[in-house]
Amino acid sequence: MNEVKPMTTGAHHVGLTVSRLEASAEFFTNVLGWSEVRRDSSYSAIFVTDGVLMVTLWEAKTDAPNEFDRREDIGLHHLALSVDSFERLDAVHENIKEHGIKVEFAPELLRDGPAKHMMCYEPSGIRVEFICIPK
Numbered sequence: 001m002n003e004v005k006p007m008t009t010g011a012h013h014v015g016l017t018v019s020r021l022e023a024s025a026e027f028f029t030n031v032l033g034w035s036e037v038r039r040d041s042s043y044s045a046i047f048v049t050d051g052v053l054m055v056t057l058w059e060a061k062t063d064a065p066n067e068f069d070r071r072e073d074i075g076l077h078h079l080a081l082s083v084d085s086f087e088r089l090d091a092v093h094e095n096i097k098e099h100g101i102k103v104e105f106a107p108e109l110l111r112d113g114p115a116k117h118m119m120c121y122e123p124s125g126i127r128v129e130f131i132c133i134p135k
Contacts, residue, residue: 013047013054014079016126021046021059023123028055031099032081032092050081067125078119078127086116089132096120 018024021044028034028048037047037054044059070077083089089107096103104119104127117131 011053013056015056015058016076016079016124017058017060018122018124018126019060020124021057024057024126027099027101027122028057031095031101053081055079070127076126078129080117080129080131083130083132086132086134089116089118089130092130093118 016024025036025046025048029036032050034048034050034055037049039046044061046057048055048057068075083092086107093103093107101123102121104121107116107118107130109115110117110131115131115133117129119127119129122128
């Protein structure tokens with residue numbers, strides 16, 4: 001069988017349109033410990049990174065953006081971020097709760113394991129999953 005080499009090498013960045021630009025940026029920087037890379041006022045955008053992945057946060061251009069329905073709409077279902085241990089996953093969960101972020105479900109086994117994950121909603125309502133796959 002001929003093996004086809006992928007034409008890409010992974011994700012460079014993810015762009016998210018958010019309704020609460022500053023609050024969403026603070027979720028990544030203050031809650032998750034990411035760094036702000038820069039701001040672009042001409043686009044109303046804030047760029048954040050965890051050192052591996054960059055996320056571009058674009059401000060919605062309407063006062064009443066449509067809320068995404070993951071069961072009905074085409075688009076981003078959720079953003080999944082890796083964590084390196086079950087202890088770190090638990091720490092993320094505690095930190096998110098302390099900051100009043102809405103948690104969809106606490107850390108639990110993914111199917112029958114061994115991976116564990118949790119899901120929350122960042123301030124603009126985008127679902128964010130945190131997942132740990134033990135090595």
